[in-house]
Amino acid sequence: MAIWPRIGDTGHDGRVAQLAIDIGRELGMGRTELEVLGRAGLLHDVGKLGIPGAILDKPAALSEGEWRVMRTHPELGLAILGATGRFTREMLAVLYHHERVDGAGYPHGLTAAEIPIEARIVAVADTFDALVSDRPYRHAFTYAEAVARVRHESGTHLDPLAVGALARVLKSRRHSVHGHQQQSFSGQPSAA
Numbered sequence: 001m002a003i004w005p006r007i008g009d010t011g012h013d014g015r016v017a018q019l020a021i022d023i024g025r026e027l028g029m030g031r032t033e034l035e036v037l038g039r040a041g042l043l044h045d046v047g048k049l050g051i052p053g054a055i056l057d058k059p060a061a062l063s064e065g066e067w068r069v070m071r072t073h074p075e076l077g078l079a080i081l082g083a084t085g086r087f088t089r090e091m092l093a094v095l096y097h098h099e100r101v102d103g104a105g106y107p108h109g110l111t112a113a114e115i116p117i118e119a120r121i122v123a124v125a126d127t128f129d130a131l132v133s134d135r136p137y138r139h140a141f142t143y144a145e146a147v148a149r150v151r152h153e154s155g156t157h158l159d160p161l162a163v164g165a166l167a168r169v170l171k172s173r174r175h176s177v178h179g180h181q182q183q184s185f186s187g188q189p190s191a192a
């Protein structure tokens with residue numbers, strides 16, 4: 001059942017969107033919720049529009065001061081979307097996608113179920129895709145290494161249910177969210 005247009009490998013945001021949808025479907029979410037997840041995945045880092053390019057594009061690890069600036073992007077994203085004057089579930093995912101279930105995340109240090117489910121799912125998709133992507137200061141982890149690292153962060157950084165769903169999605173589809181590894185990320189809807 002196609003519930004979302006083919007997104008394809010349109011970069012990190014597109015891959016996060018599709019993977020968030022797939023995780024949500026695995027968790028039994030309905031069409032409306034999956035559409036929210038897709039939009040949330042595409043928009044999760046919209047606040048980076050307000051981060052200086054010298055930080056976004058720095059070809060090295062960020063300093064602590066630069067990280068402080070970078071960590072404002074969820075709230076900047078909320079401000080951008082809030083300019084519409086409407087409140088949506090997507091905005092919750094944008095604001096809270098860097099929260100951690102152990103409360104050590106940002107911007108508000110929410111814990112576990114305090115974090116909206118959309119944000120917990122986007123966090124898992126975002127973390128996994130970041131791991132299998134090159135960074136200025138490290139090469140991409142292999143697919144297997146990334147899965148292991150995400151599992152290791154289950155219950156501390158990441159929501160265990162969403163991590164479990166991610167593992168099942170990846171195993172059943174035998175594809176990677178990274179276009180350069182294994183099968184390309186096709187955005188094909190599941191058969192469910």
Ligand SMILES: [Fe+2]
Binds near residue numbers: 044045073097098
């Ligand atoms: Fe982010």
